[in-house]
Amino acid sequence: MDIPSGNKRTRDEFEDESVPHDIDFGSKKQHVDPATELISNVCKDIRRIGENANLANQIDDISYISNPIVAEFEKIDKLRTSILDTLYAITIEQPQKITSLSVLVLICNSKNFLVSKYVIEYIHSKAQGLLDSVGDVSTDENDAQKGAASTEDAGPFNNIKSILKFLACLSPIVENFVVVNLFRQFLNLAVELQEGQEGRCGIAEEIFYNTLISLPYLMCNDHSSEMRDHCNELVELASKFTIKGNDSPCNLIQPFDSKLDNFEIPYKPKRMIDLIYPSILKLQGEDKSWNNLHNKLFLNFKEFVDPIIENALKNNTISNELIKHSLPQLSLPSKEQLVSFKPQGLIDSLWTKNTRFLFQVYNTTTPFETVPSLKSYHGLLFRDLAFDILTNLSFNKNEASIQLSILDLYFAKNLFAPPGSSIDQLSLVHNDNVSGENNPPLSTWKIEDIAVESILTMIFQLPLPLHHEIYYYTVLIVCCRESPESIAPVFGRAIRFFYNNLEMMDYELKIRYLDWMTIQISNFEFSWKWDEWVNDSKKFRNLRYHPKRNFIKNLIAKEIRLSNKNRIRESFVTVNPDPNVTESLILLDEFYQYLNISLFPNESKYIISYDCDLFGNNDEYKEILAKLEYERKEKISTSNTISPQEELVYVFSNSGLPLNEISKTVYDFIIASWKPNDEFKNLYDQILESVSEHPDINTDKFLINLIFQTYAYIGSRSIYSVVSLFERDIVKLQFLSGVEINEEKYSGTDFKFTKLELSETQIANRQRWIVDSIFRIWIRQPQVAFLILEYLIEFGILQPQYLIEKALDVNHNLIVDNISCMESINRVLSNQIKKEGSDKLILNLFDSIVKNINQTLNSLREAEVDNPLKIVTEFSEEEIENEDVMERIDNQWLLFEYKGLLKSYLRKFGEFNANYKDSIKTIFDELSDTTLKDDILNWLDEI
Structure with a gap:
């Protein structure tokens, strides 16, 4: 440039000069x-x-x-x-x-x-x-x-x-x-x-x-x-x-946690x-x-x-003297x-x-300043100006990005290094400044760094960003498009800063970083220097909850959502450093493992176990179910073009399994256009009668799975399709799930269901099985599963606490492990918080997290860990292969991830009256570690 x-x-x-200015649009010039x-x-x-x-x-x-x-x-x-x-x-x-x-x-x-x-x-x-x-x-x-x-x-x-x-x-x-x-x-x-x-x-x-x-x-x-x-x-x-x-630590809104x-x-x-x-x-x-x-x-x-x-x-004909004007005081x-x-x-x-x-991103990894120090007036002023531009120009993201990019035009000539200066160039300038060769010293400040750091400060603002994060992501993208050669390296340094500090980063900010990284990579045609993370992936391969491994896994999962597995797989390459080798690229097959974005680590084992239990754990049926799953898995592994819908396994209509005739009837009923409520009631009775002939099969569980998996399978062409089916039959499914039926959904001539005589336990079981059934059918596409469940909550078919309960199930810890789960639960909670009874939901959430923390602490104590709160950060290759050692370390990370999650939700939903605060304190008092409890109780005083 x-x-x-x-x-x-x-x-x-x-x-943007993409539109020629000499085009004649053929219209007469308007007066x-x-x-x-x-x-x-x-x-x-x-x-x-x-x-x-x-x-x-x-x-x-x-x-x-x-x-x-x-x-x-x-x-x-x-x-x-x-x-x-x-x-x-x-x-x-x-x-x-x-x-x-x-x-x-x-x-x-x-x-x-x-x-x-x-x-x-x-x-x-x-x-x-x-x-x-x-x-x-x-x-x-x-x-x-x-x-x-x-x-x-x-x-x-x-x-x-x-x-x-x-x-x-x-x-x-x-x-x-x-x-x-x-x-x-x-x-x-x-x-x-x-x-x-x-x-x-x-x-x-x-x-x-x-x-x-x-x-x-x-x-x-x-x-x-x-x-x-x-x-x-x-x-x-x-x-x-x-x-x-100024003595208060304000730990609740700190971006980093030791x-x-x-x-x-x-x-x-x-x-x-x-x-x-x-x-x-x-x-x-x-x-x-x-x-x-x-x-x-x-x-x-x-x-x-x-x-x-x-x-x-x-030349002024009125006055040759400078005219001064009055200015009244302001009424405050x-x-x-x-x-x-x-x-x-x-x-x-x-x-x-x-x-x-x-917030700081730069000046932490270089011996010289690339942005003015926060302790200087210059540093405060430029950030202040950037914040105002970003906030008050939010209606025009393109203009906001341009103004941030040319901020240096409005200040002293030599205040900044030349635009696009690399860190290597600035290092030479810094060395000459130190040696005295540059007299006066030359600036190493980069206007690009100021612009990007200011935007990132707004993204990582706690407790909440001022605007939706997507606005700031878009401004960053526009900045990069305006001058990609100078901005891309600035992004790279910021990305590395966050990645290197993932272990300390606030839980919620890790999610925002993940979102930003997802968008940035997708806008760089899914290319990234993945080789920088290979060693970490290997080192933490047996730590499911380590922040860096978890980040890599979830980043790839989000990229797949924006593209497809084959396209992301192709991005796992690096340039071969050996010029004598014919192959110019090296495949980074270390990351292939993350292309499997299933809800559970061994999804085939989960599916077979789940289906066998559904059909009464009969050995004959188990062989059929296992064959169906492994045939589908082989097809997936040998095809590069398989669609998410082709990954589904719908077992009910298989002729080798019991109840396939009634299953086909259910399929035909749902795939047809809307049918009256009384016909659904007749179908419901038929299912109960058919299943009752198989005493080894849990009738209600089979009933719920058959109907909800069939809806999900039929509508698998798109989210719109399945949601349309559910919305069409809201009353039928409310009847089936055991919740109160919304009377407004009935028309004047509709058959009205008689409320089922179900105990609270039976209703709770049906609700849990609804969640499980959707997980089962969409196990390989978690984001689809959670979106469907969110719609079921919106339609009043599923109660939100049962999805939250599943997310916090300590056997899987999906809320910590799976980004689709975390995003879904956040959306559900944000929607529910405005509704009556939300206090109880949030208190149950806090209670569940505290119980999970205590259970994890107990596991560490049973494993005779000297200090459960002292994370093991360095370990040998031999220890990496030791399952017991890795499980203990993983539980330590899980413990602190749940602690971070608790802080995040306290920030989001911690506005309370005195009684609500007392209830939260009572829950926190149940923490079984005094050090941990005291630290968490301090957050309450900061609300």
């Missing part, structure tokens, strides 16, 4: 109103402001843009309104452009001071509207016009931060340093709010942080000693803010509120001169802008309003709900 002057890129390098065309062009120019890599040319462009604005601003009302709206929108959505926007307003002020007067008044009114919305969060049109925040943007206080930055840049044309007074207002408010609270006050911390991070903007366009002195006074005032609650000191986490997460004031002091300097601001942070517009302003003033909400304020905005909510931590 050619790098423009000053190591900057133009925006056009990130634009456009000149005023409308002018508005469109001016607003487009404002939106693109600062996107010229050459500073001198950028200022010329801005001066050129100012001409039609000052000429027509007062004449065309629609133009004036559009310009003001555009300036405000850019300020909020693309705050990195604030300094360039301020230059436009300063130049306009020298040509026609009414333009800047309108701008300042408009921005002030927007700020006041946002503040007014704090006291009365309403969604009516008037409030929206005043600036009230919606649930889709960052929030009023976060947006006021960007307004403060803009007004700070306009301070040269505001009378009597009034902008400084606004900063003083907010700092005093933050100090008073925090002083009135015993613990941390989230809104006070946000106001304090936002005000301080905006403070240097006061000196962006005002280099005077008076402004510098005012800024020093503000810093002195900020010293009065007391940070409270597993009770079994591991050393990659870094200790830093609180944003702890970092801002020291970073300002460092920027201020010991001599309080702020020398690092100009040429080391902001673009130095002065040498280019001053001549333009001087010339404009000379009362302390009472702020303390009770429940923000709807996304970033405002982050501040009020939890202490905010910053």
Whole structure:
């Protein structure tokens, strides 16, 4: 890639030029109103402001843009309104452009001071509207016009931060340093709010942080000693803010977990509120001169802008002196309003709900910085800008990715390394910096790293990302498509960082990492350097629950869901390092084992055992069932094109098995179009009568399996097909499953079923057999099995606790082992949490996890493990082959996986009243290990 002057890129390098501009679409040129065309062009120019890599040319462009604005601003009302709206929108959505926007307003002020007067008044009114919305969060049109925040943007206080930055840049044309007074207002408010609270006050911390991070903007366009002195006074005032609650570890929302000191986490997460004031002091300097601001942070517009302003003033027919404007103080909400304020905005909510931590990906594996340190103002500022862009530009993911990619255009020329610089190149630069050959030292900061780390910070935000994760994944994909050669290695380093720290990563974040990795690989045509993980796969081959082996297995399972087994198999190759060998690629057959994504490790053994039990454990039938399964398995192993439907084994109609005639009747009944309820009741009675002739067969279990497996098999063409069948016969299946029938599902003439006389145990058994029957038919496609079961829950046929019970069955631990299970249970719980009785469901969930932890602890004690909580991390090849040793180590990992799962669900569903909290504590008190229990009980205090 050619790098423009000053190591900057133009925006056009990130634009999609796929559509030719010279196409004649054969239509007559439409007449456009000149005023409308002018508005469109001016607003487009404002939106693109600062996107010229050459500073001198950028200022010329801005001066050129100012001409039609000052000429027509007062004449065309629609133009004036559009310009003001555009300036405000850019300020909020693309705050990195604030300094360039301020230059436009300063130049306009020298040509026609009414333009800047309108701008300042408009921005002030927007700020006041946002503040007014704090006291009365309403969604009516008037409030929206005043600036009230919606649930889709960052929030009023976060947006006021960007307004403060803009007004700070306009301070040269505001009378009597009034902008400084606004900063003083907010700092005093933050100090008073925090002083009135015993613990941390989230809104006070946000106001304090936002005000301080905006403070240097006061000196962006005002280099005077008076402004510098005012800024020093503000810093002195900020010293009065007391940070409270900073001794709390906040373990519940930490991204990494040492597993009770079994591991050393990659870094200790830093609180944003702890970092801002020291970073300002460092920027201020010991001599309080702020020398690092100009040429080391902001673009130095002065040498280019001053001549333009001087010339404009000379030719100004109204005044040759610089006009300054008044700016009223803002009317702030009362302390009472702020303390009770429940923000709807996304970033405002982050501040009020939890202490905010910053996530790190880079600077942990290199001896030099590729992103500014979190302890520096630069590091905080660039992340802050990226968060605002991602949050407030979420309606346009393409634009968000472009703006993140060209963030460096808006700051000092040599602040970043040339775009696309490799780590090897930067290592050479670092070595020359250390040796003194580079004087002054050259930057090793990569704008790509800042962009990617900021997005990943939003993805890995705890307790919840601000937007659905897919939005951030998509932005990353767009960033990569815009400049794949420079971004792909950045992704690779991030992927390796997460993988290397999987053992310590929070349970929920491992799932998010798995999702991101799945999408990234699929967008790179399913290619990845799988050879990097071969040794781990071999080392952990007998550890089912080790995070790295589990990750590899589930990643491949998710990739198969997006493609097919044959395509993923073909990606398991690496380049042969030996140039003398004919074969250029080496097959990584180590990963072939993961192509089997079945629910249970030995699915054939499970199927044969399951079917034999269903038919009464008759040896004659067992031989038939085993033959059916092994014939199907052989077919699967010898075919590269077999479909998921061809993997199914439907045994009921086999002529060598009993009850095949009634099974065929059931098949014909279900495959036909809808039939009346009374006919289903007759069929139900026929099945019971037929099965009763075989005393070795469990009647109810066979009945449930026959009907539900038949539905699943007939509808196996697609999820839509099977769901349509179930939905068609909801009432019939509710009758069969023993649940209350939804009367609304009956029409006026329908036969109404008489409620079956079933005990609670019998109903529970039928519910469990429904789950088992779907697992049996779709054992080789877990995601299909779980989706079907979710629909059965939605239709009121299956009760959710029985799917959760199966997922937590300690004999299989599917919720830990299988990603399809984890995703399904999360969806089920999220849907159920809003319904009546959800408290009981969640308490049962916690109780089951605690019981599984205790059972695992008991297994470790029975195996005479000295300290069950001390994970064995290193073992010999001989130990790897020792089943007893591996089982003990695997149980240790299982123990901590369940602990991580418990933390994840406490975060998700831990909002409770006092009675609910007491119930959870009672459950946690049952933990049989004191150290583990104390650690988990501490989480309750953090909710």
